[in-house]
Amino acid sequence: MKLVIIKYNAGNVRSVQFALERLGVEPLLTDDPVEILSADRIIFPGVGEASSAMAYLKERALDKVILEAKQPFLGICLGMQLMCAHSEENDTPCLDIFQEKVKRFVAHTSAQKIPQIGWNTIHGLKSPLFNGVPENSHCYFVHSYYASLGNHTIATTDYCGGFSAALQTRNYYGVQFHPEKSAEVGSTIIKNFLNII
Amino acid sequence: MLTKRIIPCLDIKDGRTVKGTNFVDLRDAGDPVELAALYAEQGADELVFLDITATNEKRKTLAALVDRIAHRINIPFTVGGGISSVEDVRVLLDSGADKISVNTAAFKDPELINRLAAEFGSQCVVLAIDAKKGEDGEWYVYLNGGRLATDKKCLDWAIEGVQRGAGEILLTSMDHDGTKAGFAKDITGLVSRSVNVPVIASGGGGVPEHFADILDGHADAALAASIFHFREVSIPELKSYLSQKGIPVR
Known part of the structure; x- marks a missing residue:
């Protein structure tokens, strides 16, 4: 299987690479449109800030490449947020694959810390991405912004209200949590992504 | 629900884990990668690696160790010890660390926190603070692994660190570290209520009751070393105890 990780300015991609290697897949890290579009699977990771990431993608026309993808495509964390319509983070128009909007958490109590850092549960699971993953499994999250609930929500997490822990439309999948850091549950989710037809 | x-914590010296009582009297507790993998399997939520002998010459050794750890484990981990520049952090993150912690260097050059947050994001910058209660009843910051006193109040430094971009506070009570008599509830709770980022309590955890006490409203996470290394408390038992006490855990 040819799997590419999209290379751009937002990301600590090492853990995604290592997680795939543990599953026997050697990913190719690249920003070459030909390599990306000829892959069997595309992973779009991301840790960082939305506006500078979008600006970088546009400069290199990677935004158009992402929109052309026909193969199973998985955005992780900031990657998923960039696939949404708009992010409140520096008022950034994003790729609009998912029409859901990205907003900043607003704490209701002093016990709610922002960013959300740690293990939270996912529920309302409805996608082959979660085959074999029990309701209320724990996944690892690190984020200050979240995608609202909407038509494309395939998993929900509760923190300062409910938000989209995962989104899907057509061949496009996005997860807010870090499957590469979510122990066995995360590993199952990555395996499911590799097995999606 | 977000869990506690x-x-x-694995203190690293010469590629091995060590942990002493009150930071002296070091004992050998095994190979870091093996131990890390064991903890991950047992349900540890995160790991912290502190290189207590970090020097410039040892930096490459540490990066190689981080790379080995990242290949092996599937939970997040933080690396600290002697980090003093953007370049130090870049090497560790590139090797596969999820977060880094800064302590003395950040105290001496607070702008370092701003630079790291701007370059890598607050989510990977942990401000580690070693604190001790003074005769006046106030908690003060200590440096160099607790050997050097300062006149900076712990709470003030925590607030400043968060304002500068720290995404998490790792607060060690030097008075409690190694005692196994319980965490420092007063200062940890005070810091936790005063900053809007997660606070990790460290120092003094000896039995499961101590973890329940501190995680019940005083901290978002609790860190310990020797009690895990020497199998005095097992992570599955600890989690099951916390769960019975109504504290959300994974």
Whole structure:
């Protein structure tokens, strides 16, 4: 299987690479449109800030490449947020694959810390991405912004209200949590992504 | 529901884990990668690696160790010890660390926190603070692994660190570290209520009751070392105890 990780300015991609290697897949890290579009699977990771990431993608026309993808495509964390319509983070128009909007958490109590850092549960699971993953499994999250609930929500997490822990439309999948850091549950989710037809 | 985290800490010296009582009297507790993998399997939520002998010459050794750890484990981990520049951090993150912690260098050059947050994001910058209660009843910051006193109040430094971009506070009570008599509830709770980022309590955890006490409203996570290394408390038992006490855990 040819799997590419999209290379751009937002990301600590090492853990995604290592997680795939543990599953026997050697990913190719690249920003070459030909390599990306000829892959069997595309992973779009991301840790960082939305506006500078979008600006970088546009400069290199990677935004158009992402929109052309026909193969199973998985955005992780900031990657998923960039696939949404708009992010409140520096008022950034994003790729609009998912029409859901990205907003900043607003704490209701002093016990709610922002960013959300740690293990939270996912529920309302409805996608082959979660085959074999029990309701209320724990996944690892690190984020200050979240995608609202909407038509494309395939998993929900509760923190300062409910938000989209995962989104899907057509061949496009996005997860807010870090499957590469979510122990066995995360590993199952990555395996499911590799097995999606 | 967001769960409270249990974080084993591995002090690293010459590629091995060590942990002493009150930071002296070091004992050998095994190979870091093996131990890390064991903790991950047992349900540790995160790991912290502190290189207590970090020097410039040892930096490459540490990066190689981080790379080995990242290949092996599938939970997040933080690396600290002698980090003093953007370049130090870049090497560790590139090797596969999820977060880094800064302590003395950040105190001496607070702008370092701003630079790291701007370059890598607050989510990977942990401000580690070693604190001790003074005769006046106030908690003060200590440096160099607790050997050097300062006149900076712990709470003030925590607030400043968060304002500068720290995404998490790792607060060690030097008075409690190694005692196994319980965490420092007063200062940890005070810091936790005063900053809007997660606070990790460290120092003094000896039995499961101590973890329940501190995680019940005083901290978002609790860190310990020797009690895990020497199998005095097992992570599955600890989590099951916390769960019975109504504290959300994974």
